[in-house]
Amino acid sequence: MTYDCGFLAELPLSADQLSFASTAREEFAADFGTTADAERAPDAVVWPERTEDVSAVLAAADERGVPVTPYAAGTGMQRAAVPVGGGITLAMARMDEVREIRPADMQVDVEPGVIGDELNGALESEGLYVPSFPQSAAFSTIGGMIATDASGTKTVKYGEVADWVLELEVVRADGSIIEVGSKARKTSAGYNLKELFVGSEGTLGVVTRATLDLATRPPQTVGGRAVFSTLGDAAGAITDVVRAGIDVATLELIDPLTAEMANAYTGSDLPATPTVFFEIHGRAVDAELDALRARFEAHDAARIASTADDEEMAELWRARREIGHALTEWDPDRELEVVGDVTVPIGSYPTIIAFIGEIADEYGLPIPAFGHAGDGNAHYALLCDPGDAEERERAHEASDRIIRKAIDLGGTCTGEHGIGADKRSHLRAEVGDGTVETMRAIKDALDPNGILNPGTVLDEVDQ
Numbered sequence: 001m002t003y004d005c006g007f008l009a010e011l012p013l014s015a016d017q018l019s020f021a022s023t024a025r026e027e028f029a030a031d032f033g034t035t036a037d038a039e040r041a042p043d044a045v046v047w048p049e050r051t052e053d054v055s056a057v058l059a060a061a062d063e064r065g066v067p068v069t070p071y072a073a074g075t076g077m078q079r080a081a082v083p084v085g086g087g088i089t090l091a092m093a094r095m096d097e098v099r100e101i102r103p104a105d106m107q108v109d110v111e112p113g114v115i116g117d118e119l120n121g122a123l124e125s126e127g128l129y130v131p132s133f134p135q136s137a138a139f140s141t142i143g144g145m146i147a148t149d150a151s152g153t154k155t156v157k158y159g160e161v162a163d164w165v166l167e168l169e170v171v172r173a174d175g176s177i178i179e180v181g182s183k184a185r186k187t188s189a190g191y192n193l194k195e196l197f198v199g200s201e202g203t204l205g206v207v208t209r210a211t212l213d214l215a216t217r218p219p220q221t222v223g224g225r226a227v228f229s230t231l232g233d234a235a236g237a238i239t240d241v242v243r244a245g246i247d248v249a250t251l252e253l254i255d256p257l258t259a260e261m262a263n264a265y266t267g268s269d270l271p272a273t274p275t276v277f278f279e280i281h282g283r284a285v286d287a288e289l290d291a292l293r294a295r296f297e298a299h300d301a302a303r304i305a306s307t308a309d310d311e312e313m314a315e316l317w318r319a320r321r322e323i324g325h326a327l328t329e330w331d332p333d334r335e336l337e338v339v340g341d342v343t344v345p346i347g348s349y350p351t352i353i354a355f356i357g358e359i360a361d362e363y364g365l366p367i368p369a370f371g372h373a374g375d376g377n378a379h380y381a382l383l384c385d386p387g388d389a390e391e392r393e394r395a396h397e398a399s400d401r402i403i404r405k406a407i408d409l410g411g412t413c414t415g416e417h418g419i420g421a422d423k424r425s426h427l428r429a430e431v432g433d434g435t436v437e438t439m440r441a442i443k444d445a446l447d448p449n450g451i452l453n454p455g456t457v458l459d460e461v462d463q
């Protein structure tokens with residue numbers, strides 16, 4: 001589908017803020033989880049520099065029924081930033097100012113295109129940071145994280161990105177500008193619209209400013225990794241550590257296949273056995289470390305290495321940090337077909353990890369599994385030969401089985417990546433028809449012409 005977007009040239013945008021060129025448009029036809037699809041490329045790209053630019057584009061597009069898809073860094077896994085077919089892409093990267101740091105309030109005002117690690121770099125001299133960014137924080141944006149309600153390796157202690165969002169400026173589909181939330185840490189003033197916009201994947205409004213709550217950097221940090229003989233031991237140890245209330249900031253699991261892939265990409269020497277990475281933050285880290293060691297040893301941990309030295313810790317963590325890229329570089333003949341991020345109640349973590357292994361055997365497909373285990377999250381990936389339709393179909397069937405199992409265990413089809421275009425059927429299976437209809441009613445109320453990122457989260461409807 002293509003849309004006439006010539007009206008954009010009439011808006012008060014400078015020449016370098018607008019492009020109809022195919023090279024520019026094709027750049028926005030893929031995200032990390034998908035290969036480029038020319039059919040889905042936008043008809044025009046706008047680079048807003050101020051809230052008023054976003055407002056002008058939305059008001060004009062809404063009047064004409066032209067779809068608008070926000071695109072930040074494009075590191076999403078679910079095609080959520082890729083248009084369903086044509087329309088306008090709002091490329092948010094230029095709205096990248098850290099506007100005001102207020103150390104006394106432990107708050108910061110940022111534009112949505114700020115990269116996560118760059119924000120934390122700017123906060124370092126104040127001894128402050130946002131602790132729960134995703135693993136992709138070196139190259140993903142605050143706006144993208146808010147829109148997907150991202151979380152990461154430290155969520156087990158510090159919660160999701162949503163937990164650090166205090167207030168948002170949002171441009172609605174008709175171009176009107178509203179503020180939701182409060183600079184106060186708590187508010188009971190009316191409906192909680194802030195939470196509604198967080199995680200809405202650009203389908204309810206465009207975030208143009210965020211006020212984030214900040215944490216004090218921990219006085220002590222100790223981290224390390226432990227090696228187990230079986231995945232069951234590793235998953236059981238993780239469950240026990242969480243249940244025992246040990247104050248861990250991070251508990252990550254990688255399986256032997258993932259370790260092999262990470263070694264090949266980074267040159268690291270992880271043993272080809274299940275490995276758990278951990279970090280403890282606070283004032284009494286040694287006591288917590290002792291308690292963690294005892295739990296790991298009860299599950300036959302073969303080796304536990306730990307360090308309080310930042311550089312050594314970074315080295316220990318390097319292989320874990322690079323898994324995303326290690327997967328894509330693993331086999332030049334294969335592409336990422338599916339990246340899963342199921343999340344289950346912590347008591348069911350060993351079950352879902354074992355199930356992923358059973359599915360890999362049953363379908364005859366290698367399925368590397370890893371994830372933010374401390375919050376019950378299991379990532380898995382299916383790599384396929386793009387020319388082998390049968391294998392690709394088998395991969396999706398295998399992933400569907402894993403997702404159904406997670407839902408049956410009381411979990412979710414997506415702990416952090418979002419629904420995007422790819423998991424819409426799973427959303428219905430997870431929350432039920434009545435809840436999807438309620439979401440649709442909210443979408444229709446806020447975006448009656450259906451212009452905001454149609455086909456993401458909810459099915460597209462004919463207008």
Ligand SMILES: Cc1cc2nc3c(=O)[nH]c(=O)nc-3n(C[C@H](O)[C@H](O)[C@H](O)COP(=O)(O)OP(=O)(O)OC[C@H]3O[C@@H](n4cnc5c(N)ncnc54)[C@H](O)[C@@H]3O)c2cc1C
Binds near residue numbers: 069112143149206416
């Ligand atoms: C190697 C790697 C590791 C990753 N690790 C994690 C992880 O640990 N945890 C995790 O949660 N995710 C992870 N991700 C996925 C991804 O990085 C996150 O989903 C991230 O939040 C997306 O940010 P982005 O800036 O790339 O957004 P994009 O991918 O560009 O956009 C994501 C969604 O946000 C919408 N959007 C963007 N900006 C706005 C805005 N201003 N207003 C409204 N909507 C907007 C888009 O329309 C789209 O729906 C990882 C990805 C990679 C490649």
